[in-house]
Amino acid sequence: MRSKLVTRWITVGHSLGFVNKETYRLLRGFEYKEKFTNSLEFVYFFETNAKGTIIYAGTKALEEFGYDESALNNISIFDVVHPNERKSLKDMFQNIADGQNPKNNIRRMMLREDGSVFPGKIHAIRKTHKDGSFAGVRGVVVNDTEQFEIEEKLKKSNTQKDKLFSIISHDLKSPFNALIGFSELLCDEYGSMEEETIKDTHKIMKNAAKKAFVLLENLLAWSRSQTHKLPINIERLVLEKEIQSVVTISVPSAKLKGVTIQDKSNGDKVLADKESLQLILRNLLTNAIKFTPKGGHISIYTKTVGSFVEISISDTGVGIDSQNLKKIFNNEELFSTKGTDNESGTGLGLPTCKELAKQQNGEIIVESELNKGSTFILKLPSAE
Numbered sequence: 001m002r003s004k005l006v007t008r009w010i011t012v013g014h015s016l017g018f019v020n021k022e023t024y025r026l027l028r029g030f031e032y033k034e035k036f037t038n039s040l041e042f043v044y045f046f047e048t049n050a051k052g053t054i055i056y057a058g059t060k061a062l063e064e065f066g067y068d069e070s071a072l073n074n075i076s077i078f079d080v081v082h083p084n085e086r087k088s089l090k091d092m093f094q095n096i097a098d099g100q101n102p103k104n105n106i107r108r109m110m111l112r113e114d115g116s117v118f119p120g121k122i123h124a125i126r127k128t129h130k131d132g133s134f135a136g137v138r139g140v141v142v143n144d145t146e147q148f149e150i151e152e153k154l155k156k157s158n159t160q161k162d163k164l165f166s167i168i169s170h171d172l173k174s175p176f177n178a179l180i181g182f183s184e185l186l187c188d189e190y191g192s193m194e195e196e197t198i199k200d201t202h203k204i205m206k207n208a209a210k211k212a213f214v215l216l217e218n219l220l221a222w223s224r225s226q227t228h229k230l231p232i233n234i235e236r237l238v239l240e241k242e243i244q245s246v247v248t249i250s251v252p253s254a255k256l257k258g259v260t261i262q263d264k265s266n267g268d269k270v271l272a273d274k275e276s277l278q279l280i281l282r283n284l285l286t287n288a289i290k291f292t293p294k295g296g297h298i299s300i301y302t303k304t305v306g307s308f309v310e311i312s313i314s315d316t317g318v319g320i321d322s323q324n325l326k327k328i329f330n331n332e333e334l335f336s337t338k339g340t341d342n343e344s345g346t347g348l349g350l351p352t353c354k355e356l357a358k359q360q361n362g363e364i365i366v367e368s369e370l371n372k373g374s375t376f377i378l379k380l381p382s383a384e
Contacts, residue, residue: 042143047127048136052076052093061141066113077137082109082117089122096126097134107144119148175215178208210253214286217279219348232273232359236383239268239302239311246281247300250289257341258294261285264301268309269383276356277380280364283349284313284376290339291374292317308362309382314375320368328366329354353378 044061048054054072062069065080077093078086085108092102102124110120124139182205190198243265254261270277288298296316303310318340320328327335331354334347350364357364361381368374 042146044141044143045139046077046141047138048077050097050134050136052078052090052136054080055136064112064118064143065110077122080111080141081122082111085109092122092124093137096124096137099126099134107148110141119144175208175212179205179212182208214282215346215348219346232276234271234273234360237270237272237274237277239270239309240265242274242277243281243300243302243311246278246285249282250285253286254289254298257289257292257296259289259292259296259298261298262300264299265311266302268302268304270309270380271383272360272362272380273356276360280353280356280378281311281313283353284378287349287376288313288315288317288374290343290345291315291319293340304382304384305379307382308379311378311380312375313378314373316373319370319372319374320366321370325366325368329364331355 044064045056045058046054046061047056054075054077057065057067057069057072067075078089081089088106089108092104092106095102104123105121107119107121109117111117121142121144122139123142124137127135127138129135182201186193186198186201193201243263247261247263251261285298285300292298292315298313298315300311300313302312324335324337327333328350331351334351336345336347338344354364357378357380362379365377365379366374367377
């Protein structure tokens with residue numbers, strides 16, 4: 001395994017980058033090529049002529065790239081990298097031919113015979129004829145998949161951290177500003193305010209508090225789902241009871257928009273985590289209300305299909321176009337649009353719902369048509 005190699009930085013003549021001492025010695029001493037080829041699992045040996053045509057490739061190189069040895073005379077070193085990498089590799093090859101120090105430690109996407117790619121680093125040294133003229137290169141391709149995946153995970157982690165800070169600094173700050181502002185207004189002006197104005201102010205504060213709570217709930221669930229630290233306790237749940245509790249909480253918001261909710265769910269039973277199920281249902285119902293205009297209608301119904309129960313939440317709202325359908329569950333971009341009353345969002349809800357459904361052995365499917373409405377279908381294992 002690569003982890004067993006004793007590695008170090010070595011510069012002798014031309015830099016070989018991050019390779020071990022044994023590798024460098026064997027690369028210099030071509031007579032040991034067969035021993036070298038079979039000794040290092042993630043290092044692939046090759047040799048070219050002055051034009052870049054591959055005249056030798058080790059057994060592991062042939063296996064990794066998927067070529068037969070008989071085909072080598074028709075393959076150049078430039079054929080085994082992605083087309084986007086060829087210019088930089090040709091520059092590197094020319095530098096070696098001119099006797100200059102090449103930039104060896106550069107990650108490139110290597111191209112297999114079947115068209116698939118993997119990250120690798122090419123390390124090469126100059127090969128000469130007896131008269132000192134350029135004869136080609138001897139080199140190795142180091143499979144860099146392990147390091148590449150580590151770096152990609154770090155990038156994803158940093159992106160998620162940036163998203164969290166953005167949401168905390170902007171979206172979470174907004175409802176608290178409203179709470180503080182209207183609280184101060186009540187404290188300073190309560191004696192001179194009309195009763196109707198006081199009631200309206202209380203409603204605004206209540207909505208701001210609810211918005212902050214929902215956002216915090218989604219933020220925590222999303223963050224924990226990304227680190228796989230969200231506890232999942234699968235139990236037997238009666239959908240009618242769970243859905244009714246969510247509908248009861250959502251009805252006031254729907255009434256404010258003039259949207260009606262009809263619960264047609266039945267006594268279907270599922271195997272699910274209670275908290276996760278409620279969070280998913282709240283998000284889906286909140287979205288349906290958000291994107292349904294005044295006078296619109298939302299229907300909730302359940303049915304058993306095979307070994308799963310489908311919970312459908314349908315609305316007569318604005319619908320989602322085909323391009324945005326591809327984005328709404330994207331955990332990398334957190335896509336969001338304004339609601340019919342200009343309600344804002346963070347884009348956290350649906351990606352979190354998708355992840356929570358997956359952790360309960362379920363899934364979420366969406367069917368939508370622009371200007372005609374949407375149906376979100378949550379599928380969970382049946383408990384029957």
